[in-house]
Amino acid sequence: MTTDTRTRKRRRRSDWLVALVFLAPLLAIYAVYYLYSIVFLGQTSMQRIGISLLRPVQVGFENFALLATDPVFLGSIVNNLVFAAASIVVALTIAFFIAVALSTGVRGRKLFYLVFLLPALMPLSLVATIFGSMLQERFGILNETLRAVGLGDLAQSWLTTPGLAYTAVILVFCYLIGLPIMYYTADLSALPTSALEAALLDGAGTFRIMTQVIYPMMRTTHITVILALLLGAFRGLEQVLFSTGGGPGDTTEIVGTYVYGYVNSGGKTIGYAAAASIVVLLIGLVISLAQMFATRTKRSAR
Amino acid sequence: MTTTDLLPPDVEADPGQPRRGTVPSRGEDNPMRAVITSRGDRILVYVLLIAMGLVFAFPLYAMVAKSLQGAGIANYTTLLTQPVAGVNVLTTYLNSFVIGLLHAALVVGIGSMAGYALSKLHFRGRELAFALIILFLAVPGTALLIPVFHITNEADLFNNYLGVALPEAVLTIPFAVLLLRNYGHNLDDSLFEAARMDGAGHFRVFWHIFLPMTRPAIANLLVLCMIWSLQDFLWPSMLFTNPGMTTAAQAVSSFANALGRSAEDFGRYNASLVLLAVPAVLFVLFGLRFIVNGFASGSSKE
Numbered sequence: 001m002t003t004d005t006r007t008r009k010r011r012r013r014s015d016w017l018v019a020l021v022f023l024a025p026l027l028a029i030y031a032v033y034y035l036y037s038i039v040f041l042g043q044t045s046m047q048r049i050g051i052s053l054l055r056p057v058q059v060g061f062e063n064f065a066l067l068a069t070d071p072v073f074l075g076s077i078v079n080n081l082v083f084a085a086a087s088i089v090v091a092l093t094i095a096f097f098i099a100v101a102l103s104t105g106v107r108g109r110k111l112f113y114l115v116f117l118l119p120a121l122m123p124l125s126l127v128a129t130i131f132g133s134m135l136q137e138r139f140g141i142l143n144e145t146l147r148a149v150g151l152g153d154l155a156q157s158w159l160t161t162p163g164l165a166y167t168a169v170i171l172v173f174c175y176l177i178g179l180p181i182m183y184y185t186a187d188l189s190a191l192p193t194s195a196l197e198a199a200l201l202d203g204a205g206t207f208r209i210m211t212q213v214i215y216p217m218m219r220t221t222h223i224t225v226i227l228a229l230l231l232g233a234f235r236g237l238e239q240v241l242f243s244t245g246g247g248p249g250d251t252t253e254i255v256g257t258y259v260y261g262y263v264n265s266g267g268k269t270i271g272y273a274a275a276a277s278i279v280v281l282l283i284g285l286v287i288s289l290a291q292m293f294a295t296r297t298k299r300s301a302r
Numbered sequence: 303m304t305t306t307d308l309l310p311p312d313v314e315a316d317p318g319q320p321r322r323g324t325v326p327s328r329g330e331d332n333p334m335r336a337v338i339t340s341r342g343d344r345i346l347v348y349v350l351l352i353a354m355g356l357v358f359a360f361p362l363y364a365m366v367a368k369s370l371q372g373a374g375i376a377n378y379t380t381l382l383t384q385p386v387a388g389v390n391v392l393t394t395y396l397n398s399f400v401i402g403l404l405h406a407a408l409v410v411g412i413g414s415m416a417g418y419a420l421s422k423l424h425f426r427g428r429e430l431a432f433a434l435i436i437l438f439l440a441v442p443g444t445a446l447l448i449p450v451f452h453i454t455n456e457a458d459l460f461n462n463y464l465g466v467a468l469p470e471a472v473l474t475i476p477f478a479v480l481l482l483r484n485y486g487h488n489l490d491d492s493l494f495e496a497a498r499m500d501g502a503g504h505f506r507v508f509w510h511i512f513l514p515m516t517r518p519a520i521a522n523l524l525v526l527c528m529i530w531s532l533q534d535f536l537w538p539s540m541l542f543t544n545p546g547m548t549t550a551a552q553a554v555s556s557f558a559n560a561l562g563r564s565a566e567d568f569g570r571y572n573a574s575l576v577l578l579a580v581p582a583v584l585f586v587l588f589g590l591r592f593i594v595n596g597f598a599s600g601s602s603k604e
Contacts, residue, residue, distance in 0.1 A: 015423045015424050015425045016425040016426070018419075018423055018504045019419040019423045019425045019428075022415045022416065022418055022419035022423065022504075022508070023415070023416050023419050023420075023431070025411065025412045025415060025416075026412050026413075026415070026416045026435065026475065026479070029408075029412060029468075029471070029472055029475065030435070030438075030472075032453060033446070033449075033450065033453065033468070033469065033472040034438055034441075034472070036449065036453070037446050037449030037450065037453070038449075040448070040449040040452060041445075041448060041449055044448060044449075051451070053452060053455075094354065097350070098351070098354060100334070100337065101347050101350070101351050102326065102351075103326040103332075103334040103337075104326070104332075104334045104335055104337050104338050104347070105326055105327060105332050105334065105335050106347065106348065106351065109326070110587075111355075112351060112355055113586060113590060114583070114586050114587070115355050115358050115359045115362070116354075116355070116358055117586055117590070117593075118362070118579070118582055118583060118586055119358070119361075119362075121529055121533075121582045121585055121586060121593070122533070122578075122579050122582040123532060123533045123534075123535060123550060123551035123554060123578065123582075124533060124535065124551075125535045125551050125552075125554040125555065126551070126554050126575055126578055126579060127361075129554050129558065129575060130361045130362075130364070130365050130575060131361060133364075133365075133368070133568075133571075133572065133575075134361060134364050139368075139371075139565060139568045141364040141367070141368060175358070175361070179597075182593060182594050182597040183597050185326070185594050185597075186594050186595065186597045188326075188334060189326065189334075191333070191334070193333040196333060196334075196336055196337065197336070200336055200339065203339075204339070205339055205340065205343055206337055206338050206339050206340070206343035206344075206346075206347065207343070207346075209337050209339070210337065214337070231440045231442075234440075234442050235442040235443065235444070237443075237444060237535070237536060238535050238551075242554065242555070255442075255444070256442065256444045259444045259445070259447060260444055260447065260536075263447050263448060263451070263540075270448060273447075273448060274448050277444070277445045277446070277447065277448060278445075280442050280444060280445040281441060281442070281445040281446075283442075284440040284441045284442050284445060285437065285438075285440070285441070287440040288436070288437050288438065288439045288440040288441075289437070291439065291440065292433065292436065292437070
């Protein structure tokens, strides 16, 4: 028995080295692209410097001070939250309904999946461009349709009027609900059937089963969907860059376009963009932690 | 859905459980069929689905309708035969495809090795290591823009497929580790222990047992990596300057800049958008199962 525990102990110790070997490629790539990146961001955020990264001027925390007082940056965080909220509302209602309805094995499923999921699987630059192009002033289909039916007076410059441009970006975000549909579809297939059978015996109708039986049972999926969409918004770039470009007058800016804009401005704005990147990174890590916390409570509940 | 917008799936591999995340069928074995309880409800579900489908299909329809404006079908033939601003549509597919393969190879290689270590090897601090690795699950790509630009410069990887595949893989690896670790976690230990008793080394066990048994999860990862590379605009736009390397997502902006704003050009521009959407259509038609499988987020076993 003592030899048994000893061999097991020895095996455990040797596992440590083996594990290190198996984790080595990951550790190498993490060391360069995450750890070094974070150190580099920290350094750069204290400098005034261009994209060539030559001849830095040390400025201390000036970039962070500027960032904290820039209404456009704060506005972009608010916009991220608003766009995420809009897509979450649509996901928890319409995407849920679509996923359940398609799970019941309706006819023409393949076509429906194609229509609802395609936008989320195409390049986002493409989807946002389609919206931008539909709303385009001269040849956009919306204004053309309005003119064709004699409502030419209603034709607008949709993308240059603040309120309308804002709505357009919200529509782009709401259009991309393929992801939540996929989450719901995947989890619905593992739904315990006993609860469904009980509801059927009660004689509940389709919509009552959906809202009062299935909806509460998908709690974990709802949380996953909410966090994924929140994250998606903070990872967003193309949704805005290719529809309104952040305009008019920065009103539709999100953090993605904000950082991207300063990185590509061509001026000595890289230090400032690095400071903004650090804030974005911290937001990402907080969302990660929220997700890990959600999974943990889930696991202990098991 | 940009690169790894999604959050943890907790894949179950219990043979006794229904396979999580399968695409619904019309067969008798689909318990969700019971949700539709009456003829009236069925009609209402169809009406709602069709109405939503029409709304979602409209932007796609608008794009196709616009693409025939001007020269009609010739818009397509000229795009397929003549490059626009040095960019050929078919080449962009190829570029995205090559990057996708590199991206997938990096993710599956590094992710499966780490997944094996974190699920089948025993060492102290394993759970902590796992938590630290997936902490980076929600890092937005824009936050790493400046350091990755710098690293790519130092490594001389500008205008190199690997230069783009690496940061894409870096952002996907936390997700891959989560997927493969959870999948491995649910595989029965006894087979692995028996192989070890028989004197098989860890690399043999990894290669001959772990990899074959995690094949479904690896298949999901492969398809998702291809899709994310196809969608990625951020990294190619920052790291490629050679028009010959333009990817499909990037081509959206190249074509927007090159094709003017006359009515004919607008038609050709929309035709280019339709062509750039084709790979995504193929993914939905032939890879839907793999995509949905990768999204199972459910947790509970009860």
